[in-house]
Amino acid sequence: MNNDGINRREMLALLAGMAPLLLTQGAKASPIDTSETLYTQPGQIKFVPQADAPPKSLESAYLYSTPAAQGLYYTLLRWYPGYMSGPHSYASDRLCVVVSGSWWINSGADFDLKHLVRVPPGTFVRRVARTWHYDGVPHGEAEPVVIAICGTGPVDIKLAEPDKPLVRAA
Numbered sequence: 001m002n003n004d005g006i007n008r009r010e011m012l013a014l015l016a017g018m019a020p021l022l023l024t025q026g027a028k029a030s031p032i033d034t035s036e037t038l039y040t041q042p043g044q045i046k047f048v049p050q051a052d053a054p055p056k057s058l059e060s061a062y063l064y065s066t067p068a069a070q071g072l073y074y075t076l077l078r079w080y081p082g083y084m085s086g087p088h089s090y091a092s093d094r095l096c097v098v099v100s101g102s103w104w105i106n107s108g109a110d111f112d113l114k115h116l117v118r119v120p121p122g123t124f125v126r127r128v129a130r131t132w133h134y135d136g137v138p139h140g141e142a143e144p145v146v147i148a149i150c151g152t153g154p155v156d157i158k159l160a161e162p163d164k165p166l167v168r169a170a
Helices: 008-027
Strands: 058-064 071-079 083-085 094-100 103-107 117-119 124-127 133-137 145-153 167-169
Touching: 071 133
Parallel strands: none
Antiparallel strands: 058 071, 071 145, 083 133, 083 167, 094 124, 094 145, 103 117, 103 133
């Protein structure tokens, strides 16, 4: 018996009796309406190089709107090994989840690679509005990192060191 007082034989009989109902329900399912449920397969997601960044350093895939537009956006970022952002901030919070690879993060306006924190796939990171931070993938890592980012735009990025580029070698 399980915790509900039903023994295995009774459970199997119950499931066997439901099989025709379950099969009938599946047969009546309607096809997906792509005007109501939109999706993009992984091979259809297009990453584009970040403007004003070195080649193969940072790429974006805009899934829903863009960070420059007014309102909600959802994007994927891909950082390649050997590149980091300089310290910067945004006008609104950004909600991030590491999809693959290792992301290296820190907060503050002092660009110090010795104090980076590694965050593995599945990690959630919230970047609080108008706080300095920097991130990327330092030289020596084996693979790029992909991060899913959601926020509200326009992001109004500010650089802690406006005389230096946002994307830099690390």
